[in-house]
Amino acid sequence: MTSPNLLSILVIGGTGAQGRNVVRELVRDKKYAVTVLTRDVSSTSAVALTELGNVTLIPGSYETEKGLREALKGQHGVYVNFNSFAMTESMEYFWTFRLYEIAVQSGVKRLIYSGGNNRPKGHRYAEEYRSSHQATSGRLSEWLESQPLDLIEWTILNGVVYTEMLSVLLRPVVLPDNTHVFAAPIGDGFIPFAEVATYGKYVRWAFDNPSRSVGKRIPLPTYPTTLKGVAEAFEKATGKKAAAKDVTQDVWFEAAKSYTDPDAKQPSSIPASKSDDTRFTFRQSFGGWWNIWKALRPDAEAIKQAQELADEVYPDRFKSVEDWMRATGYTGEAKAEIKHDADRRKKLQ
Template identity: 40%
Template sequence: MKKTILIIGGTGAQGVPVVKALASDAKYNVRVITRNASSKEAQDLATIPGVAIHEGNAYDEMTLRQAFKGINGVFVNTNGLAIGEKAEIYWGIRLYELSREFGLEHFVYSSLEYASKLGNFQSKYRCFLDAKGKVADYISAQPTAPMAWSVLTACTYMESLTELLRPTPDPSDPTTLVFAAPLGSAKFPLLHLEDYGKYVRWAFDTPARSNGLNLHVGTEDVNWSDLAATFTEMTGKKAVYKDFTLDEYFSRGTVPDPERKVGHSADPNDSTLLTYRESYGGFWSCWKDELSKRDYDLLDEILPTRIKSVREWMKKTGYSGEAKSVLKDYRDRTVMRKVSNMT
């Protein structure tokens, strides 16, 4: 009989390619939990054979108990930018506990780097990545039987080059596009979203290999000067890299409302919440100091067909540097800010 996989976070930028990869043939049924079954993202997924939409709040115990009935495995991608660090840690662990209670065969968790831990818990590295890393540590301490577990530690999406990381015209020379980041000469790992879905499919397909594994996935570690040069080569558009300080980076307006707390659906008075300035400061510090490495030879072995470079991705997607919305949470916050500014 076909196995049914529940997806937490299935309508987001990361979740959609996961759903598509699992539903790409007749091996799995896919159940996607979402707050709004009538949203465009949910409706698009519902047209895929083998995909069913379960309307409800993924951060509600009773809703989860209904969604967990009759499933064999679960993929979990919680949204800390919405619910905040404390809630993300709680729900990551609680979802694991429910999976054990319901006798699931396989629990696959979407993680991020535990930046503070990699940086010896120095405050300069503390950021929104940490919550998932803490949950990944908890999962990694659990037995690999009777329920298999796998952790896939992602990094920044390559598709963010059309949004948060996209180039903008140089004010002094509008014919030149500027890739700006507070990275110095460091290499920054990027991940093609479509391949991420395939890694999740691999984890469910090969539990003998993926059980007990924390796989750090990515496409390429990219030097931003090389990124600008590759962009010029592929598009014919002049581009340069400008290294900014963190203060200069935030003054550009790339991160909306830097003094706002991370966790837009959490209590804004919660003293444990970081501001976007604090959180993204830790984020960029982690990558500038190159605290994390990926084993690309292992990734080639697991997924030989993967996109292997930013050049290959640009060619595949026809990347031109134009703006395109990728992160639903970022898009929703931007809309909310515009509405707020008009009232």
């Protein structure tokens, strides 16, 4: 049971990697009560949230009016992080707009959005930089910035690339001589890494400090790293030999076939439709994603400003990929859901 005097926060995407960290931070000292809208209240990830205490599960979907209305009723605030890979881009726009409208109708006071920069816009919308999920969150962030604060007091968090992806999409392949090769079509570009726990720390800070977060876009602290930098960090952290290998996108996506069909339209749960141009393939979206990072060069001043705030919000954070690898005992091994590593290794050698 939760106290009726606690501020209640709805977390959209609460059972995901980012959402779990947000829920954990909000309830860690029982200052907030958290509501999570989920299609399956009996799932392992959902039940695990209730064990944290002060968490209420509501069965339903954020892609329905009923689900949103029931979940937003009586909430002080809402944290929004839709799963861009489980819904079409067009539906993510619609349901973000609809959530906002229903939140206003429901009397919600605060809305924190997991967003980001409109990076394709920075490349004049050239098609090769069109990463679908980044374009969506970037546009929605810009839209939210134009909304008046007397309807809902909003805050936007500029997102990061999870360092944990080094165990999934960015994991190394191991050669017969035990060299760990980090291969990606990125050239000398940089990836803005930060551990996923950063989201939880910043959401909690934003709800705790409305005078400093309302009406603002808050950049999360990152440690931008090149592919060569990742390999060097791995050698220092593990003592194992590592190398960076720049490959073409064709080579990278060929290797990705060992765990996904890069040319199947997303989300894969929707039956294929050749006439539906609102859906994108893994190859199209991640092709743009790789091109964005290939062109990225860190903004030293922006990084400095983000780190200064982070010293207050998240002082015990990791400050480099090497720090993260050492602290987590990173070995480069794949997560359980990524299989057929031997096939992938052959294609990237």
